Amino acid sequence: MIRIDKKELRNYLILIVLGACCFLPFLGSVHLFDWDEINFAEASREMIASGNFMQVTINYQPFWEKPPLFFWLQVLSMKVWGVNEFAARFVNAFFGILTLLVVYTVGRRVYDSRFGFLWAVAFIGSFLPHFFFKSGIIDPVFNLFIFLAITFIASGFLSQDKKKKLLVYTAAGIMSGLAVLSKGPVAFMMIALTVGIYWATVRFRKTFTAGEALLYLGSMCFTASVFYGIETLVHGTWFIEEFIRYQIRLFSTGDAGHGRPFYFHFLVILFGCFPASFFAIRSFMKRHEPQVHQQVYNRFMIILFWVVLITFSIVKTKTVLYSSLTWFPVTYLAAVTMYGVLKGAISWGKWLNRFLIIFSGITAAAIAFFPVLIINKDLITPLIKDKFAVACLQKPVYWSGFEFLVGTIFFAVLIYAFLLISRKRFYSGFAVLLASCAICCEAFMIVFTPKIEEYTQGGPVEFYKENSSGDVYVRSLFKSYADLYYGNKRPGEHPQSHDKQWLLTGKIDKPVLFVGKITQDKKYGAPEMGLTKLKSEYGFVYYRRDPPSE
Structure with missing residues (x-):
């Protein structure tokens, strides 16, 4: 039985209050941003609108880029708060508070309460980790599950208690399965690389048995099968096949306009995670921790950092999100530095x-x-x-x-x-x-x-909202999900209404309003397109197409 004394309870309450004060205010004060925030909120909105919670759709067409766990969480939030910006972002605010409690608990077990508290406030006081807990993207949820899986595995490596080892490896498998349900098999790849490299650094010393490995894998597969197994049984292997093709495209090409130089993630972490990144630099220098469990956990965190950084620096598609898993080891190493300095174990040089x-x-x-x-x-x-x-x-x-x-x-x-x-x-x-x-x-x-x-999307979003009654179709001529979410696209409309070409040239059953960029006006504003230009302002052009007269 876990016992928490009054001091520990007070620390947990302080972190809950700090997290709530930092992550909850102003969640709904700004529209969701294209692409990711609106993309994910739209998938959740469509689940509610269609009543289909087992298949992810965008524009009511199957969407194979992401599994459904995060959308299920957003659906629960939207059921409570309504379909709005606050509900879409509330999931990450909640997981932000949960993350503070988790890292405090882990830090307390590795070192002590002071260390755990330093680790938690390193998350609160660093730019991107703070900001992302106020967003509506998948990564804060995905990252926490991966971190928990690695932490449970590290605990299993250290434990001599057979019953405890079985328990923590089962928990690690469940967390890995939840991570796979959040964003896909890349979660298992990150975990396997981290654990595999750690195992290599201890010269493949026997730290787990074959049975324990099978228990971990079985727990992960069983958890992930909640979606992947049922999806395959009901709809066949198409989701798995398309998902794998999509992942290969991300790894091999600069997909979605996100091709960036090799050093991109180094800069993101260095400046985006300030001041934690600044403190963490000192902890990369060799130092000896007095306790074996501290040495093991330090090694796991450093390996996790380099696995994520190097892997996603090699990958052709690069976004800020991809290196966000490093924020756990970066804030951990920042806490190691601050803790050591406060205790006099680390010198503070000029x-x-x-x-x-x-x-x-x-x-x-x-x-x-x-x-x-x-x-x-x-x-x-x-x-x-x-x-x-x-x-x-x-x-x-x-x-x-x-x-x-x-x-x-x-x-x-x-x-x-x-x-x-x-x-x-x-x-x-x-x-x-x-x-x-x-x-x-x-x-x-x-x-x-x-x-x-x-500046970036205010005009189109307001246009979509003004025309969301269902009397017209609204469609973006550039890649966007705002027309679906803020235009309140409904299920059961014309079966071809998802097809942009049909909306442009087909026999439509009601008027269509289009939004394009001024750089597209030469194409879509041409007389042969048959679109009526409504207005052009601040980078965007607005068109209308009416149904052909009988």
């Missing part, structure tokens, strides 16, 4: 001070100058070659002129944190640094995110 001021300066300057450049758009538009992007920036979005203060105040607080740390007031310095980054994330969400959304 080079760390220099790195801190450089990281802080670059980060704060980017936040401060961003609104200045957007307000003075005439300075940057001559440098932008994309005609569509230039047109989007012409939209008259309100800027007060004081938005630069977010970055300026942030930098001032970072300087204060730097002074505290340089004077060896580490506890206060770390607290100020992490708190300032968390508050800066919230300020960015409140001040900048709505304006960014207005």
